[in-house]
Amino acid sequence: xxxxxxxxxxxxxxxxxxxxxxxxxxxxxxxxxxxxxxxxxxxxxxxxxxxxxxxxxxxxxxxxxxxxxxxxxxxxxxxxxxxxxxxxxxxxxxxxxxxxxxxxxxxxxxxxxxxxxxxxxxxxxxxxxxxxxxxxxxxxxxxxxxxxxxxxxxxxxxxxxxxxxxxxxxxxxxxxxxxxxxxxxxxxxxxxxxxxxxxxxxxxxxxxxxxxxxxxxxxxxxxxxxxxxxxxxxxxxxxxxxxxxxxxxxxxxxxxxxxxxxxxxxxxxxxxxxxxxxxxxxxxxxxxxxxxxxxxxxxxxxxxxxxxxxxxxxxxxxxxxxxxxxxxxxxxxxxxxxxxxxxxxxxxxxxxxxxxxxxxxxxxxxxxxxxxxxxxxxxxxxxxxxxxxxxxxxxxxxxxxxxxxxxxxxxxxxxxxxxxxxxxxxxxxxxxxxxxxxxxxxxxxxxxxxxxxxxxxxxxxxxxxxxxxxxxxxxxxxxxxxxxxxxxxxxxxxxxxxxxxxxxxxxxxxxxxxxxxxxxxxxxxxxxxxxxxxxxxxxxxxxxxxxxxxxxxxxxxxxxxxxxxxxxxxxxxxxxxxxxxxxxxxxxxxxxxxxxxxxxxxxxxxxxxxxxxxxxxxxxxxxxxxxxxxxxxxxxxxxxxxxxxxxxxxxxxxxxxxxxxxxxx
Numbered sequence: 001x002x003x004x005x006x007x008x009x010x011x012x013x014x015x016x017x018x019x020x021x022x023x024x025x026x027x028x029x030x031x032x033x034x035x036x037x038x039x040x041x042x043x044x045x046x047x048x049x050x051x052x053x054x055x056x057x058x059x060x061x062x063x064x065x066x067x068x069x070x071x072x073x074x075x076x077x078x079x080x081x082x083x084x085x086x087x088x089x090x091x092x093x094x095x096x097x098x099x100x101x102x103x104x105x106x107x108x109x110x111x112x113x114x115x116x117x118x119x120x121x122x123x124x125x126x127x128x129x130x131x132x133x134x135x136x137x138x139x140x141x142x143x144x145x146x147x148x149x150x151x152x153x154x155x156x157x158x159x160x161x162x163x164x165x166x167x168x169x170x171x172x173x174x175x176x177x178x179x180x181x182x183x184x185x186x187x188x189x190x191x192x193x194x195x196x197x198x199x200x201x202x203x204x205x206x207x208x209x210x211x212x213x214x215x216x217x218x219x220x221x222x223x224x225x226x227x228x229x230x231x232x233x234x235x236x237x238x239x240x241x242x243x244x245x246x247x248x249x250x251x252x253x254x255x256x257x258x259x260x261x262x263x264x265x266x267x268x269x270x271x272x273x274x275x276x277x278x279x280x281x282x283x284x285x286x287x288x289x290x291x292x293x294x295x296x297x298x299x300x301x302x303x304x305x306x307x308x309x310x311x312x313x314x315x316x317x318x319x320x321x322x323x324x325x326x327x328x329x330x331x332x333x334x335x336x337x338x339x340x341x342x343x344x345x346x347x348x349x350x351x352x353x354x355x356x357x358x359x360x361x362x363x364x365x366x367x368x369x370x371x372x373x374x375x376x377x378x379x380x381x382x383x384x385x386x387x388x389x390x391x392x393x394x395x396x397x398x399x400x401x402x403x404x405x406x407x408x409x410x411x412x413x414x415x416x417x418x419x420x421x422x423x424x425x426x427x428x429x430x431x432x433x434x435x436x437x438x439x440x441x442x443x444x445x446x447x448x449x450x451x452x453x454x455x456x457x458x459x460x461x462x463x464x465x466x467x468x469x470x471x472x473x474x475x476x477x478x479x480x481x482x483x484x485x486x487x488x489x490x491x492x493x494x495x496x497x498x499x500x501x502x503x504x505x506x507x508x509x510x511x512x513x514x515x516x517x518x519x520x521x522x523x524x525x526x527x528x529x530x531x532x533x534x535x536x537x538x539x540x541x542x543x544x545x546x547x548x549x550x551x552x553x554x555x556x557x558x559x560x561x562x563x564x565x566x567x568x569x570x571x572x573x574x575x576x577x578x579x580x581x582x583x584x585x586x587x588x589x590x591x592x593x594x595x596x597x598x599x600x601x602x603x604x605x606x607x608x609x610x611x612x613x614x615x616x617x618x619x620x621x622x623x624x625x626x627x628x629x630x631x632x633x634x635x636x637x638x639x640x641x642x643x644x645x646x647x648x649x650x651x652x653x654x655x656x657x658x659x660x661x662x663x664x665x
Contacts, residue, residue: 003044003048003051004048004051006044007041007044007045007048007051010037010040010041010044011041011055011056011057013037014037014038014041014057015057017037038057041056041057054125054153055125055153055154057153069139069140069141069201069203070139070140071133071137071138071139071140072118072128072130072133072137072138072139072140073136073137074118074130074133074135074136074137074138075162076162076221076222077135077136078116078118078132078133078135078138078164079135079294079298079299080132080135080298081280081298081299081302081303081304082298082303082304083278083303083304083305083306084303084304084305084306085305085306085308087259087262089305090255090258090259090262090281090303090305091255093281093303094255094258096300097283097292097301100288100291100292101283101285101288101291101292104283104284104285104288105251105252105253105283105284105285106251106252106255106258106281106282106283106284107231107232107235107249107250107251107252107281107282107284108249108250108252108257108258108261108262108279108280108281109218109246109248109249109279109280109282110246110248110249110265110272110276110279110280111276111277111278111279111280111304111305111306112166112168112216112218112246112274112275112276113168113191113192113193113274113275113276113277114166114167114168114169114192114193114196114197114275115131115166115167115168115193115196115197115200116131116132116164116165116166116167117129117130117131117132117141117145117164117165117166117167117200117215118130118131118132118138118162118163118164119145119151119162119163119164119165119215119217120161120162121155121159121160121161121162121163122160123158123159123160124154124155124156124157124158124159125153125154125155126145126146126151126152126153126154127142128140128142129141129142129144129145129146129151130142131200139201141200141201143205143208144199144200144201144202144205144208145167145200145215146205147205147208147209147213148167148213148214148215149212149214150214150215150244151165151215151217151243151244152242152243154242155241155242155243156240156241156242157241159241161220161226161241162221162222163217163219163220163221163238163243164217164218164219164220164221165215165216165217165218165219165243166215166216166218167196167200167213167214167215168192168193168196168213168214168215168216168274168275169192169193169195169196169199169211169212169213169214169274170192170212170214170273170274171192171273171274171275172273173192173211173212173213174189174191174192174195177189177195177211182358187384187385188359188381188384190368190380190381190383191275191311191368191380192274192275193275193277195211196211196213199211199213200213214244214274215244216244216245216246217238217243217244217245218235218245218246218280219234220234220235220237220238223237223286224286228286229285229286229287230284230285230286231282231283231284231285231286231289232249232251232284234286235249247635247636247638248265248272248635249635250599250634250635251284258281260599261279261599262279262305264599264605265279266307268621269307271621271622276307277306277307278304278305278306278307279304279305280302280303280304280305281302281303281304281305282301282302283301283302288301289301289302311368311369311370311380312338312339312340312345312368312369313338313366313367313368313369313383314335314336314337314338314345314366314367314369315335315336315364315365315366315367316333316334316335316361316362316363316364316365316366316367316379316382317334317335317336317363317364318333318334318363319331319332319333319334319350319356319363319394320332320334320401321397321401322401322425323400323401323402323418323423323425323426323429324426324429325426325429325430325432325433325509326417326426326509326511327417327418327419327420327421327423327426328415328416328417329397329400329401329407329415329416329417329418330349330350330351330352330415331349331350331351331352331353331356331394331396332347332348332349332350333347333348333349333350333361333367333379334346334347335347335348335367335369338369340369340371340377345369345371345377347377348369348377348378348379349377349378349379350378350379351378351414352414352415352416353394353396353414353416354414355414356394357394359379359380359381359382360382360384361379361381361382361394362382362387362391362392362393362394363391363392363394364390364391364392365382365383365384365386365387365391366382366383366386367379367380367381367382367383368380368381368382368383396416400418400420400423400425401425402418402423402424402425403418403420403422403423403424403425405418405419405420405423406419407419421561424454427454427460427461428450428451428454430461430462430509431450431454431459431461431462431465432446432447432450433507433509434462434465434507434508434509435450435465435496435507436507438506438515439503439504439506439507439515440496440499440503440504440507441496441499441503442465442489442492442493442496443488443492444485444488444489444492445465445489445492445493449489452478453468453475456471456474456478458470458471458474458475461565462507462565462569463565463568463569463572465493466493466497466569466572466574468489468490468493469490472486472490475489496574497572497573497574497575498575499575499579500522500575500577500578500579501522501526501527501528501575501576501577501578501579502515502518502519502521502522502523502578503518504528504569504574504575504576505518505521505522505528505531506518508556508562508565508566510552510553510556511552511555511556512548512549512552513549513552513553516544516618517544517545517549519613520542520543520544520545520618521542521545521553522578523578523616524542525578526577526578527576527577527578528566528576528577529576531553531557532557532563532566534553535554536550536551536554539553539554543591543593543618544618588615588659589612589615589616589617590615590616590617591616591617591618592616592617592618592628592629593617593618593619593620593626593627593628593629594612594617594618594619594620594627594628594629594630594631595619595620595621595622595623595627595629595630595631595639595643596608596609596619596630596631596633597623597630597631597632597633597636597639597640598632598633598634598635598636598640599633599634599635600633600653601633601634601653602653602657603653603657608631608656611660615660623639623642623643623646623648624646625646627643627646627648628648628649629648629649629650629651630643630648630649630650630651631650631651631652631653631656632650632651632652632653633653
């Protein structure tokens, strides 16, 4: 066997696997196979050291475990960015820039929630990694940086260069790490950012290596030395060198485009496989950057827009239990009120018994609370190191907190249920769901009002809503109501009779039938009777339905009480037919799955989504082999590359709009 040839072959296989997995999110060989190649390469290099090179994938670390970190002086200071928190501050930043710079362009990038790093290459080979430290002096973390497979050890050019970026931990890696720590009886790590920082600061690089960290590069400190005159060109240059630069970036021609970018990622940040805590806005022109200069701590030409806090710490005062419309029992945390994502939070869901026990959450614990968008706040974990002995272990209740019926828990299910269909709590929740915005959208008939009307005996089931005029005099006399409120409520109730079928289907509260599924069913069956008379096989074969939801639908309509309710609603002239809003299924769109990526110039994403759905298509956030079409705007992300690999048809924005015009002819 030609030893050198085999070593080169192994290096090529391993480097390609690293590139595919860490930079293109594609595993081309199994983990066991990867480990076997690495082991073989290690053994050959140990036996034939003359063939061991600095760029070998085995040379992830130095020769020994460090007992301390050496100091590194940054030749160009690693400054931090100033922070802004709202749209007005974004506009003010632009106004300050415009006082000095005419018609500025900006580069907008995701602010990765991790740890800043400087990476230095000599002749194209990685020789040093360092933390920011105080901006002037950092720590030498070269051994640990060498374990990050997405940070190449060898560049595509033999070049001397320093680049800067962010070390981070992917969400899935963080979750697996915490699962392992739980099994080992260790305390859980609080978030991916802290986990990444702690991993980088391990003196034993073998621990860091097991943490599977990643790194995005976002800054070239001295671009003019490479004849680069804009920041976006610097990013492209570093990308060509083989460094991983985040693709979710844009060049904004004005501050309005910056705000659009912020708004988009404020909504979709949770779809990313890593955490971001804001948006970085940088003046694109390098000479303009130099003209504006720096304060003592920050550059004047860049700023970080920070998202509202989504994770906060507070104390869990008590655990109480709520009953949902299906009878599901949910433990909820009563909290010391705390500000989170712009609102005051005093309650948070604990999901179910297994979740509380797994996380070992106790009354009087200090806990971390998370909220994403409009999602109900949840307790992530407790701070076990802060315990003082006053904490009380969680105990699951055995009886319904409202009707005192014995709870049941089906095999292989995590939730307990109250089986009593006449439980007052279940009835109230059923009515609340029917009236909410996503369902029949009866304005003025919110949770508190429904509880009042239920307790007064005015509304005891869904169809009672439409007889509220019987109690008009009594309602007017109730505290907080009055003639105007009651009149508006009656109008809203009457208007709800004209809703399209999908609103009614969703409002009925069929288990696991959400708003999107209700729309699919309404468009398929056209009226409620067709849906009632459908069979399991037909339902199961509908795209996005599947066996579980199909069974839930069959079970719902086999219940005599549910059929009686629908008959009563018909008598009350509630619309039970699908109302097409110029929605005609077209061949190019019908029953196909679409994914959008990149920034659309002519229309908004919401407008594009509505057009697709109007013509019978479905829009998904993630791309897979089941995706039929990817629609690409400017600056597309990794979905574009994945679509190419999966041979998924790709439409430009122009092609998409042309097909819409053809359908409308």
